[in-house]
Amino acid sequence: MATTLILIELLVVLVFIFIGARVGGVGLGIYGMLGTFILVYGFGLAPGKAPIDVMLIILAVITASAALQATGGLEYLVGRAALFLRRHPDHITYYGPLCCFAFCVFAGTAHTSYSLLPIISEIAQANKTRPERPMSLSVIAASLGITSSPVSAAMAAMISSDLLGGQGIELGTILIVCLPASIVAILIAALIENHVGKELVDDPEYQRRVRAGLINPEADANNLKEAETEHNPRALRAVWAFFFGVALVVLFGFVPSLRPEGVTMSETIEMVMMSDAILILLVGKTSVKELPKGNIFTAGMNAVIAIFGVAWMGSTFYTGNADAINSALSGMVATAPMLFAVALFLMSIMLFSQAATVTTLYPVGIALGINPLLLVAMFPAVNGYFFLPNYPTEVAALEFDRTGTTHVGKYVINHSFQLPGFVTTFVSIGVGYLVTLLLS
Structure with a gap:
């Protein structure tokens, strides 16, 4: 009877996650909250712990990032990246994804990649490089940037006192593991991607579009000139102000002794980044x-609302059935702890959010006694939402590639993002694990 009840409760959780993900936007949060209400008032479970710490960090970081965007600083960075990429068109499969990765590490959000994807596509096309190669990997690299960023929502969740922060894991430790692991994964994936598909001029779909007049290669090549980025000193100052805030966060993360006694890393990020927004607006001379x-x-x-609802629902379900869940999973995880990475991957497909996946499943991993360093190495597994080609960055890449080489196949899951997604996931977790062995 107890098992049946737990399965029904799990079904409630999964149904509302599915509906929320399909609705999109704040849907994940509001349907998650409805699920929480049903679990508490319908099944009598005690409310779990709401992810307040994570939400406050995200609010602070997003405020600083939004201030940078308001001053034109983000646009300035995109212009500089475009200039760099146009100067190195022959290596677009490497530099394009690395630029997306760097932007997302810096800004803490994959949304910065929207500005770079059309540039990458046009440069590849003009250079007769199959755009699918850099475009598909750039989307994946943007996700890896989130799990390597000191100011992303997912990282905020990881280092919160409720999760790995409470297990003695500092921001510096996660960066030491995830940054090199992600870069190695991107480079290996780029090497593989360079051999994916036919060359652009031999691709049937590209040839069809050229014949139909949808693409004019000569005109596109002539129009692809070096970007003339207007020098905006206010935007540049805003960029440096944002860098200053990020640098402080990294410094306090790597050197915990610099923080006053009793001040957590979560509180530090909240204070630094929210205050940094003031500096960004002042030097950028932009109205609040x-x-x-x-x-x-x-x-x-949207992310704050989504995490509030879905993470609280997950926490309520888990804490209400902790003994049964731990008993069922402990043997499996004890035998093969890396199987927890599979659970993270599958959950991220449903949640479409690294931060929501972290706040939903990492408490389970901690409760099961998985080595915290191993949990750090598994962090890239929360990027599994590439599996279904309906995440916004994937949709954007499909639209920006006018050649049609970046595509979704007949069976939906056979799309351009699968190969770079799985390669980077396996490699980044593997390299991350090797790094943790050196740290332990």
Whole structure:
């Protein structure tokens, strides 16, 4: 009877996750909250712990990122990246994804890749490089940037006192593991991607579009000139102000002794990044009224609502059935702890959010006694939402590639993002594990 009841409760959780993910936007949060209500008032479970710490960190970081966007600093960075990529068209499969990765590490959100994807596509096309190669990997690299960023929502969740922060894991430790692991994974995937598919001029779909007049290679090549980026000193100062805030976060993360006694890393991030927003707006000479108007602020608020609902629902289900769940999983995880990475991967497909996946499943991993360093190495597994080609960055890449080489196959799951996604996931976890062996 008890097992049947747990399965029914699990079904409630999965149904509302599925509905919320399909609705999109804040849907994951509001349907997650409805699920929480049903679990508490319908099944009598005690409310789990709401992810307040994580939500506050995200609010602080998104405020600083939105301030950077409002001052034009983000646009300035995109212009500099475009200039760099146009100067190195022959290596677009390497430099394109690495630029996306760097931008997402810096900004803490994959939304910065939207500005780079069309540039990468056009440079590849003009250079007769199959755009699928850099485009598909750039989307994946953007996700890896989130799990390597000191200011991402997912990282905020990881280092919160409720999760790995409470297990003695500092921000510096996660960066030492995830940054090199992600870069190695991207480079290996780029090497493989360079051999994917036919060359652009031999691709049937590309040839069809050229014949139909949908693409004019000569005109595109002529139009692809070196970007003339207008020098905006205010935007540049805003960029340096944002860098200053990120540098402080990294410094306090790597050197915990610099923090006053009793001050957690979560609280430090909240104070530093929210305060940094003031500095960004001041040096960028931008009104605070402009801050909430950009897409970064909107996306960040969506993330906060999503995490509030779905993570609280997951926490309520887990804490209400902790003994049964731990008993069922402990033997399996004790025998093969890396199987927990599979659970992270599958959950991320449903949640479409690294931060939500972390806040939902990592408490289970901690309760099961998995080595915290091993949990750090598994962090890239939360990027599994590439499996279904309906994540916004994937959709954007499909639209920006005018040649049609970046595609979704007949069976939906046979799409351009699968190969680079799985390669980077396996490699980053493997390299991360090797790094943790050196740290232990």
